[in-house]
Amino acid sequence: MSLAQQSGENRMALTGNEAVAYAMKQVNPDVVAAYPITPQTEIVQIFSSYVADGEVDTVFERVESEHSAMSAVVGAAAAGARSMTATSANGLALMWEILYIAASNRLPIVMPVVNRALSGPINIHCDHSDSMGARDSGWIQLYSENAQEAYDNTIQAIRIAEHADVELPVMVCQDGFIISHALDNLYGLDDETIRAFIGTRIPRYSLLDVENPATFGPLDLQDWYFEHKRQQAEGMKNALDVIPAVAKEFAELTGREYGFFEEYRADDADVVMVVLGSTAGTAKDVVDAMRADGHKGGILKLRVFRPLPAAQLVRALQGKKVAAIMDRAESFAASGGPVYKEIRSAIFDCEQAPMTSNYIYGLGGRDIRPEHIREVFNQNLSAAETGHIDTPVRYLGVRE
Amino acid sequence: MAEILEIRWHGRGGQGAKTAATFLAEAASSAGRFIQAFPEYGPERMGAPVASFNRISTEPIRIRSGVTDPEVVVVLDPTLMRTGNVTSGLKPDGIIIINSERDPADIREQLGIEGFQIFTVDANTISTEALGRRIPNTPMLGAVIRATGMLDYDAFMENMELELKKKFGGRPEIVNGNLEAIRRAYEEVQAE
DSSP states (O other), rough: OOOOTTTOOEEEEHHHHHHHHHHHHHHOEEEEEEEOOOOOOHHHHHHHHHTTTTTTTOOOESSSSHHHHHHHHHHHHHHTTTEEEOHHHHHHHHHHHHHHHHHTTTTOOEEEEEOOSSSSOOOOOOOSSHHHTTSSSSSSEOOOHHHHHHHHHHHHHHHHHOOTTTOOOOEEEETTTTTTSSSSEEEEOOOOHHHEEEEHOOOSSSSTTTTSOOOOOOOOOOHHHHHHHHHHHHHHHHHHHHHHHHHHHHHHHHHHOOOSEEEOTTTSSEEEEEEEETHHHHHHHHHHHHTTTTEEEEEEEOEEEEOOOHHHHHHHHOOOSSEEEEESSOOOSSSHHHHHHHHHHHHHHSTTTEEEEEEEEGGGGOHHHHOHHHHHHHHHHHHHHHHHOSSSEEEEEEOO | OOEEEEEEEEEETTOHHHHHHHHHHHHHTTTTTTTEEEEESSSSOTTSSSEEEEEEESSSSOOOOOOOOSEEESSSOOOGGSOOOOOOOOTTTTEEEEESSOHHHHHHHHTTTSSSSSEEEEHHHHHHHHSSSSHHHHHHHHHHHHOOOOHHHHHHHHHHHHHHHHHHHHHHHHHHHHHHHHHHHHHHOOOO
C-alpha cells in the first residue's frame, strides 16, 4: 500500500505500537483488559496513559494474566461492550484456550497482535509463530506491512468484527520490532471521522439486557455443538463479503485501498512471491530492481489469512509459472510452513496452477535482506525456465 | 528506487542513541521527509554498546531490513571507536561524526582510520555547560545537521523546539538547554 493521503488527514510519525494505540484511543472502546508485563506490548502501556489522562471513556482492567485478559474481554463483549486487548508471543499462547471461547461465542473482540517468536529458546523478536499457531482458533487475521496498515486495519477490524453477518473476533497483526518499535510515517483520520465510520456497537444479545434474557456459553453436547460450529464457519465465510465492503467504505474516506491481498507488479510476472507483513515492503524494492534488469518478478502480499480468500488467490495465481511462498513460522510438519500449505491447497485444483516453492525465513527476528529475496527470485526464475523445482521447502538465511 | 540516507548511531546504554534517532526522524518528518527510526534491541544494560538507525528519504520507504551499509555513522561515546566496529559497512565516501574533544586529524592518526570523512565535536563539554549533565545525544544532532546538510538548520531548530516542548513542556530550562547545546554543536563541529 503506498502512502496516499486524503485531504484532512494528519501526517504523523509514530511507531507501529503508537499508531495502534492511537487507533484504539480514537475507537474509544468500552472495555480494555490487559496484563501489564513482558510480553505485553507497548500498545497497552500507551493506551493506559490515555486512560489515566482521561482522554478515553474506557474501563481499563488490569488483570493477573493474559488468560484472564482474554477472559475479561470475553465477559465484557458478551455484556455488549466494545472490547479490546492486545498481546504478543507467549502472551497470545497463554490466551489460547479463551481464543476459541471468544470466537465460538461470536464475540467481536478486536486484538492487535505484535508478532513475535514463541519461546523456546527464549527470543523476543519477530516471527509469525504466535498468530500462525492461532490460525484455527476461529479469529479473523489481518496482517500489516507497516504502521499505516496496522492503524488502518485496526479501524476496519471493528467494523468487520461487529458486522451482523460475521460476529467474530479479529487479530490485527504487525511485525514485532520491525514495525512495532520503528518510527514510521502515516496519515491519521480525525476522531469524529473514525467514530462516524465505526458507529456504536449494537449487540445482538447482551448479558445486561434483562428484558431479553439469553444463555451464554452453556454446555452444548452432541445435540447442538456441531450446528454452532457450522454457524461459526458460516460467519467466517461471510467475512469474505464483509471485509471488501468495509475496505471500500474505508477507501472512500482515505483513498487507501485494501483487498484480501495486494498485488505488486504481479500482472505479467513469471514468479510471484506470496508474503505477509513487513517483508513485503523489502520485496517490492527488490522487484523494482529486478524489473529494471528485465526479470519478471511480482508480489502477492496477503493481508487476510483468516478467512483464506481461496477463490481470489486462484484468480491471482493461475497462469503464473511459480508461486514462491514465504513463511515466517515453522509448523514442524516436516513438509513446509503454514502459508505454503494453505496457498498450495487453495490453488491445487485450478487450471494452469503455478508450481510452488516454500521458504521459511526470519525466525526469531533473523534479518531478511534484499539479497535473500533476490536469491528466492533467482531460484524460482530458473525453475520457471526448467519447469522443475528441486527442493520445494527451503530455509532462507539460516546457517546450516 | 528513491535515494535513502541511512544513518547508524553508536552509543552506550543511557546516552540516548535511540532518542537521538527518534528526534532526527521526527524533525525530518516535520520537514516533509519520509523516515524510519529504530533501535537495535538486545540485552539492555546501562553502559553497554548500543546502536540505533535512521532511514530518511524524499519518497516513501518500503525496505524493512536492518541498516548494514550506512552513509553516516554517529558515535556518541569516543571509547566506542576502539572497539573497532563503528565503521563496519560504512560507505567508502561515508562520514563519521564523533563526540570527542580532539580534532578529526588527531582521531584519524591515532586510530589509523583510512577513508571516510571525519567530523568531531565536544558534545560532552557542550551538554555539561548547556544542560549541567553529560547527555551528548541532542548536541550530536546539531553536528549531524551541519555535517550532512540533510535538513535546513532553521527549520530543524523550529521542529526540535516543538518536539522538546512536547517531551519537556513543563521544564523550559531543559528545552532551552537542549536547543543551546544543539546550536553550539552545529557551530563548533570540526571538519577535516
